[in-house]
Amino acid sequence: MPGLMALQRNAQYYYDRFKNLAKSGDVPGQEFDNREAAYREAIAKVESLQSDIKGTERQVLASELQLQEASVRLEQSRKALANTDATVGRAEAEQMQLTVAADTALGLRNQQALAEAKLRQAKLNLSNTLIRAPRAGVISRRTIQVGKTVEAHDPFLSIVPLDFDNVWIVANLREQQMPNVRVGQAVKITVDAISKQAFEGWVESVAGGSGAVFSLFPPDNATGNFVRVVQRLPVRIRFGLKENFQNRIRPGMSTRITIDTARYVRNSPQEW
The missing domain is CATH 1.10.150 (DNA polymerase; domain 1)
Structure with a gap:
């Protein structure tokens, strides 16, 4: 200033x-x-x-x-x-990374789906190279040899099932032994090929006729000549075991049975 x-x-x-x-x-x-x-x-x-x-x-x-x-x-x-x-x-970069990761995951899932489809196709192709039996068992009567061509519907072996759903005993009892036999009764079974071993079983059913009725040439006494012959009735007996004993019980083996007519192990609406 x-x-x-x-x-x-x-x-x-x-x-x-x-x-x-x-x-x-x-x-x-x-x-x-x-x-x-x-x-x-x-x-x-x-x-x-x-x-x-x-x-x-x-x-x-x-x-x-x-x-x-x-x-x-x-x-x-x-x-x-x-x-x-x-x-x-940074957020945009992270978002870009998430987008890249999502695209990568989608690509990996597509590759996984493709690999699974190829695996299923390979399994199908492999299954087509195998002949699978309809049930388990032991092969018997094989007629085919290595290198032989197999035709459709041409049998070349037999399969003997060993499970107890397909193995049973047919006891041909005389008529005099049948009065007290009923379905469901307990049975003691011994197999000749398996010594010192007893098995439990039960009577499943009785055949609708004697063995002679269902034979190839059933008896015919139309001529009036009749000779009384003791007939035998087939009785089916089931094993009480769930599994075959060491797979040693085979069809065609000889067995001995004892039916306990006083004891029942199965309930049945019918007696025979």
Whole structure:
């Protein structure tokens, strides 16, 4: 504020001069009063201007501080924006990785499905190279040899099942032995080929006729010649075991049975 200070000094100089002139009588008192009033007004204006200038300086200083604060906030915002951009970039990269991983997983699943389809086809092709028996058992009467061509519906072996669903005993009992025999009765069985071993069984059924009735040439006494012959009735006996004993009980073996007519091990609605 050099200009205001110079103006104030000049005003003070003229005021002091007029004051001295007024004291010496060279200047009328009225004119001195006017000059003094003007001086006081000028001093007030100068002080007012100084106050305004100081206020403006304070505003400018405050504006500079606000500008600095705004600059700091702007820099912080730029850094935050840069961090946000970096975060968005990382998120996009992770999303891209997830997309790539999903595509890779889909491709692997497709490869797995293709491999499973090939495996099923290979198993089918392999199964077509094998001839599977309809049931388990022991091979008997094999008529085929290695290298021989097999035709469809051409039998080349027999399979003898050994499970007790397909193995039973047919006891041909005389008529005199049948009065007390009933379905469901307990049976003690011994097999000639398995010594010192007894098996439990039960009477399953009695045939609908004697063995002679179902023979190739059933007896015919139409001529009137009749000779009484003791007939035998086939009685089917089942083993009580769930599994074949060491697979040693085979069809065609000789057995001995004892029917306990007083004990029942199976319930049946029919007696024979």
